[in-house]
Amino acid sequence: MDQTFAQLERREDVLWIDVRSEGEYEESHIPGAVSIPLFDNEERAEIGTLYKQVGPERARERGLEIASQKLPELVRRIRGQAGDRIPAIYCWRGGMRSQSVATVLGLMAIPAVRLTGGYRAYRAHVTGQLASMRADKLPPLLVIHGMTGVGKSLLLQLLKRRGEPVLDLEDFAGHRGSVFGGIGLKTANQREFDGRLYEALRRLQDAPYLIIEAESKRIGHVNMPDFLYEAKLRGDNLLLFASLKTRVERTLLQYQLKDEAAFVGAVERAVARIERRFSPEFRARVNDALLARDWHSLIVALLTDYYDPRYEHAMKSYERPFHEVNGEDLEKAADEIVTHAHSAYAVTDAGQREWIGGRIN
Structure with missing residues (x-):
């Protein structure tokens, strides 16, 4: 048939x-x-x-x-x-x-x-179906912001395991977004990304809200649809923060490969793609850390002098205020985000259980 x-x-x-x-x-x-x-x-x-x-x-x-x-x-x-x-x-x-x-x-x-x-x-x-979707027809979006390494992806994974309605765009794209974002991952093409996104949106269409990360329009090799990017700019902004020490540890945890030679090669290729934007002094600092395999110093340099200024600039495109969330303990951060979401969108525990049951069944 x-x-x-x-x-x-x-x-x-x-x-x-x-x-x-x-x-x-x-x-x-x-x-x-x-x-x-x-x-x-x-x-x-x-x-x-x-x-x-x-x-x-x-x-x-x-x-x-x-x-x-x-x-x-x-x-x-x-x-x-x-x-x-x-x-x-x-x-x-x-x-x-x-x-x-x-x-x-x-x-x-x-x-x-x-x-x-x-x-x-x-x-x-x-x-x-994706072409016909509109930003104002989606459930409200909770948009998680935060500097590189703060733990946004780890937090999304934790919320998803708890049964929260998460759109993990980096997971769909097989890419973490930056020039280093494909290290250790199988990067998706646009067809794969679209299929995963559509399936998630269909499954979560009756959710009281959706939780996503504040991604750029382009994630790795794929593009976010216009309607979703527009909805993201209108969303409820949550700013996750953590110490530089925590950010460095989480960055290394997510990116470092067991195969040291493969990891070194991937990092060298990524640095080569962006070093033309470095000042001579910063390029020397990065290359010294890379040659010494001093990953801690390399990550500190890239975070503080390269990625943080760019992220601060990107945050200016969001007009709504930011609700700050301490990300040192991600379990507590998840609790705070869920409490905020339920309060903001008048979701009771019974209503949340009903939605989860309906999704699964």
């Missing part, structure tokens, strides 16, 4: 099965989808070459030759992954790959659905 993404996206009883190649899946996929490819990267390339150079009939024959050997194992994997859920099969545009798999599942009496139009239709749905 073929269904559109709009028909399937709210169903909790389906599991997305991506039968495209590993490379296609890695590039972008529906959030939560499991990769069970009908053809691997090399096989897909071979069939594509045959299609262009010989013709569609020979390409289909070769596809059948390859797929016929894989189908029993593929069916077992789908059955094992789906469990009690219904497999929702998709390929790039709802063509032969998903049709073949869905047909075999039907022959094996395994209930399944197929996504009409495949991943391409899903992508069109997401971009269309």
Whole structure:
């Protein structure tokens, strides 16, 4: 049975099965989808070459030759992954790959659905929905500000674990925002970011408020949608602060890699991208710390003389006042933010539990 993404996206009883190649899946996929490819990267390339150079009939024959050997194992994997859920099969545009798999599942009496139009239709749905969203239709935004290293991302993760309605844009982007932001992370492309953001907004649409970090318009390799950036500028501003000692410790904790050589290389490349903005004296200071592998001194220099002045300038674009929150103890900071949110938006404990229950169910 073929269904559109709009028909399937709210169903909790389906599991997305991506039968495209590993490379296609890695590039972008529906959030939560499991990769069970009908053809691997090399096989897909071979069939594509045959299609262009010989013709569609020979390409289909070769596809059948390859797929016929894989189908029993593929069916077992789908059955094992789906469990009690219904497999929702998709390929790039709802063509032969998903049709073949869905047909075999039907022959094996395994209930399944197929996504009409495949991943391409899903992508069109997401971009269309995001394009239609408006800042004034979102729940109120609580925007967490703070100098680099203060612990904004750690705080968001803590609030999310508590069940608070968090939009973690850096998590969606696979990037922490600065030139150093991709260290140790798998950076997302715009398609991945849009899919993750849309899924979160859909899931949190009835929340009493949303908590986000005060990100720039561009986060790593992706751009925040205009409606969300506009809503952020209108939001309720919370300014997290902590000592320089705490900020240095948290920065090193988040960025340092176990592989020292890889970490050094990543830091050197990042510094090279911004050092043209340094004064000669500051460049010498940074390079001395880098050569000595003195991470504490390097972080202090970059925070106090490079990132802090830029962050102070960026904060001037927000017109609403800032409510200060001590971030030395993030558990206490989370308590204060939740109390502030419930007070500002008249949320009772019972109402919060009702919202969380509705989201999960």
